[in-house]
Amino acid sequence: MKSLLIGDGAREHAIAKRMVEGSELYAFVSVDNPGISSLASEIKVGNILDANEVILFARHVNPDYIFIGPGTVIEAGVGDALSEADFQVVAPSRAGARLEWDPSFFRFFIQDHAPDASLKFAACESRHEVNNAFRDIGSTLSVSTSESPENHFENPYLAREYAYRSIGDKSSGSSSVVLQEKAEGEDFTLQVFTDGETVSAMPLVKSYTLSENEKTNLSEGVGTYSESNHLLPYISAEDAEKSLSILLKLLRALKSEHNSVYRGVLCARFIITSGGPKLLNISAGFGDPEALNVLSLLKTDFSHLCMSILEGKLWPSIEFKKKASVCKYLVPLGYPEKPKIGIPLSVDEDKISMEGADLYYNSVSIKDGKLYTSKGRSLALLSVADSHETAEDFVESAISAVNSENLFYRKDIGTIGLAQKSMKKMEELQNA
Numbered sequence: 001m002k003s004l005l006i007g008d009g010a011r012e013h014a015i016a017k018r019m020v021e022g023s024e025l026y027a028f029v030s031v032d033n034p035g036i037s038s039l040a041s042e043i044k045v046g047n048i049l050d051a052n053e054v055i056l057f058a059r060h061v062n063p064d065y066i067f068i069g070p071g072t073v074i075e076a077g078v079g080d081a082l083s084e085a086d087f088q089v090v091a092p093s094r095a096g097a098r099l100e101w102d103p104s105f106f107r108f109f110i111q112d113h114a115p116d117a118s119l120k121f122a123a124c125e126s127r128h129e130v131n132n133a134f135r136d137i138g139s140t141l142s143v144s145t146s147e148s149p150e151n152h153f154e155n156p157y158l159a160r161e162y163a164y165r166s167i168g169d170k171s172s173g174s175s176s177v178v179l180q181e182k183a184e185g186e187d188f189t190l191q192v193f194t195d196g197e198t199v200s201a202m203p204l205v206k207s208y209t210l211s212e213n214e215k216t217n218l219s220e221g222v223g224t225y226s227e228s229n230h231l232l233p234y235i236s237a238e239d240a241e242k243s244l245s246i247l248l249k250l251l252r253a254l255k256s257e258h259n260s261v262y263r264g265v266l267c268a269r270f271i272i273t274s275g276g277p278k279l280l281n282i283s284a285g286f287g288d289p290e291a292l293n294v295l296s297l298l299k300t301d302f303s304h305l306c307m308s309i310l311e312g313k314l315w316p317s318i319e320f321k322k323k324a325s326v327c328k329y330l331v332p333l334g335y336p337e338k339p340k341i342g343i344p345l346s347v348d349e350d351k352i353s354m355e356g357a358d359l360y361y362n363s364v365s366i367k368d369g370k371l372y373t374s375k376g377r378s379l380a381l382l383s384v385a386d387s388h389e390t391a392e393d394f395v396e397s398a399i400s401a402v403n404s405e406n407l408f409y410r411k412d413i414g415t416i417g418l419a420q421k422s423m424k425k426m427e428e429l430q431n432a
Helices: 010-022 051-061 071-075 078-084 103-113 127-136 156-168 237-258 290-297 302-310 349-354 388-399 416-431
Strands: 002-006 024-029 042-045 065-068 121-124 141-144 177-181 186-194 199-201 206-208 223-226 264-273 276-283 324-332 344-347 358-361 364-367 370-373 379-385
Touching: 002 010, 002 051, 010 024, 010 290, 010 302, 010 358, 024 051, 051 078, 065 078, 065 302, 071 078, 103 121, 103 177, 103 237, 103 276, 121 127, 127 156, 127 177, 141 156, 156 177, 186 206, 186 237, 186 290, 186 302, 186 416, 199 237, 223 290, 223 388, 237 264, 237 276, 290 324, 290 379, 324 388, 349 358, 379 388
Parallel strands: 002 024, 002 065, 024 042
Antiparallel strands: 121 177, 141 177, 186 199, 186 264, 206 223, 223 324, 264 276, 324 379, 344 370, 358 379, 364 370
């Protein structure tokens, strides 16, 4: 069996590790990823958003299936073009992925089909409408655009200014900016495999952004953890099941109302509140870093799982290890606004493995066989163990194998103290 992967980040590195176990792997990337290159029989560097380029390489490979990693590739219509060229693509259509790239459509869709999971919101196309939203909904709002979902600001003035600028930016595919209430609670990520009719849940994951006070999320996720029971300390099995049923409702509504059968992976970020789970945003594909956690735990053969999705008969018993996991990204100093680029990196991959961790490359450049920082998150280290505390210890030990004074990371991710902070917050909300 041959497979073709599109994408080049740490998420795709994790996907590649699973694809190569059951197929001969090929990859189309925008920049070389040393981790993916080491696994693929052939790698092509090009424009992953150019359907013609991707199709040309796909015809050269003639894969049994194609897996698309980044949602931007789906939004650009590359997946649709590949399907029209008679390739088997494990990804939703652009129409199905509208839940990710059109925040206004997403919010109205949730309001119509899963009102219990909806939040107060306003879709705004002018400064006047932005001002009305702050007046009617409240002063503490998150701002969502097609380019960047759910940006939080503690300062209402900064939130309003960000919304103004986003409305003035005509480069996005959506004409509106969505302002939604900032719900009180703890967020979590639920990812599912789906053939459009049925869904199979993956272990729940807690993701963190760069700010240790979690007051803003203007960076991508820089760390995650999951528990051995596949829940989280502050999420009950009942709430996890409710969240899964919400996603199933949405997928079936996509099919019945929009004639869009969503086949592939869906990543949903919820917040658990005193009133139950509320849906924050959806990504058309695996989350990042959440993909690293769940794929490291997956026991079922990934390629056979993908084929079952394409056949419309989702594998009935998808298995995951009963283990915990912790992932930490190492990022350049100055990230995300002004990252230090071109700084040499030294990575001892053997030592990382000896310390009980796995390495995933994300945003690095290669010159004369040497690694250098690029503008994004550089690399991720992940460990699997019986508890997230033990996994966190393994990751901390492995970090010493990465030598650069110009990288930093959140030390608290995966620790008992951070998990207890989430539990305490939920206890206070429930007792309020």
